[in-house]
């Protein structure tokens with residue numbers, strides 16, 4: 001699903017008005033009308049006190065349209081105009097005129113804290129104070145209203161975007177309305193998926209307001225959301241007349257004293273995501289551990305006998321190499337890593353300590369083969385690209401890094417974002433149960449296994465991130481969040497593949 005930018009949303013509005021030869025107010029009528037229907041379907045006339053807070057722009061206008069429809073259908077509605085500016089938009093004024101025709105209870109105008117109404121926990125709050133037009137911090141008294149809404153614990157339906165949240169920046173130290181549900185128009189907004197802004201949202205739903213299909217189909221967006229529909233299209237079915245050679249040979253260089261589990265997990269995950277052959281490269285001490293825990297995996301060991309990998313030498317020709325889980329960053333391992341990168345021509349998936357070693361010696365980044373996949377968690381990402389001022393700058397820096405080194409950055413998080421060639425692929429699968437040691441090692445194995453099978457590295461990164469999270473989503477039905485462990489994610493990888501073609505996709509939500 002495409003994630004449109006602010007400019008693209010305004011352009012989609014214009015394209016719709018032109019294509020349908022309608023004034024912009026019709027679009028507001030449509031958006032507000034659909035939002036009303038959403039509420040009406042759920043309330044079915046129940047006598048809930050609805051409090052609609054409207055700004056003075058088009059988001060406020062939507063609120064007035066919702067209010068009018070609710071009044072016409074007999075709901076108990078109180079409408080407030082949050083007068084943060086005198087610059088009322090034309091369509092806001094149109095919506096106000098239409099509302100005044102239908103009710104004698106005109107909206108109350110709020111100009112300061114003294115005007116605030118009480119909000120009861122059983123009220124339904126509809127937040128239409130700011131939409132995507134917010135571009136700087138709201139006035140202090142308006143932020144106090146956001147706080148009042150948040151402290152009320154009333155069910156809060158935010159229209160388009162929670163007020164106080166900007167679509168394209170993080171406004172520091174600013175209050176944001178905490179939405180029970182965001183009913184967003186036509187396209188989810190990138191801010192919903194970033195930790196600094198996404199934390200204000202429990203749930204979101206897209207409301208199709210019928211913007212121009214031609215525009216929506218042809219517009220190229222920087223960001224897109226990856227759900228089951230997108231993942232299905234990336235899946236490569238197994239062939240009847242195939243053999244293990246068809247699905248590639250993966251080599252995983254992982255493990256050190258006390259961290260052999262990382263090697264076991266990544267190797268198992270690699271097998272369970274369909275690689276034809278998997279070889280583990282590890283320390284000599286790791287041999288019995290690996291051979292006992294995963295008999296399907298072949299093992300090649302360092303000729304040294306120490307606790308860490310000191311040399312990376314093998315005489316097989318893998319199709320892809322995953323490197324990093326549990327390696328440690330011992331001096332001898334760093335040296336081995338550097339020597340390995342100098343001669344290696346095989347496609348790479350780099351994680352964990354491989355990333356840490358790259359961060360410590362940035363010159364090594366120039367040795368990476370084109371289209372290497374790097375899978376940093378937020379701390380590893382920071383070591384690679386430096387600090388960022390906010391989540392939007394993080395993405396810009398990740399984009400610049402990926403362009404500089406021609407690599408695919410898998411920025412792991414609650415919503416993992418794959419960054420490549422100026423595009424952001426935002427994953428929708430996964431859950432907080434995955435915040436447990438070893439789940440990243442599993443991802444490394446999955447991505448390596450997919451590249452071995454012939455998925456191109458970008459597809460492997462996007463599709464693999466989805467499958468990894470989906471396996472965890474299915475697993476928690478059995479384990480709960482707390483009971484989920486990385487090993488269980490591996491066990492459910494097969495279910496995640498099967499699930500691609502089971503139920504049709506429900507709208508992805510978080």
Ligand SMILES: NC(=O)C1=CN([C@@H]2O[C@H](COP(=O)(O)OP(=O)(O)OC[C@H]3O[C@@H](n4cnc5c(N)ncnc54)[C@H](O)[C@@H]3O)[C@@H](O)[C@H]2O)[C@@H](O)CC1
Nearest residue numbers: 027028057058059130131132133134135136137138160185
């Ligand atoms: N295609 C769509 O998505 C449609 C969107 N519509 C609505 O239009 C909204 C956007 O409307 P607007 O562009 O009027 O913007 P808003 O209603 O979000 O904001 C109102 C105005 O406040 C000003 N402003 C921004 N930050 C401020 C601050 N901190 N203090 C004071 N004033 C500030 C801005 O200049 C903006 O024009 C959307 O979020 C949506 O609700 C619908 O009406 C029609 C279709």
Ligand SMILES: Nc1ncnc2c1ncn2[C@@H]1O[C@H](COP(=O)(O)OP(=O)(O)O)[C@@H](O)[C@H]1O
Nearest residue numbers: 377413414430431432434435437438439440441
């Ligand atoms: N709250 C969360 N919601 C969804 N996915 C998560 C969450 N926390 C962690 N994950 C996922 O779990 C994995 C954790 O990786 P990482 O931090 O490298 O773990 P480890 O180093 O222990 O293997 C990543 O794929 C990340 O996207």
Ligand SMILES: [K+]
Nearest residue numbers: 127130161163
């Ligand atoms: K809003």
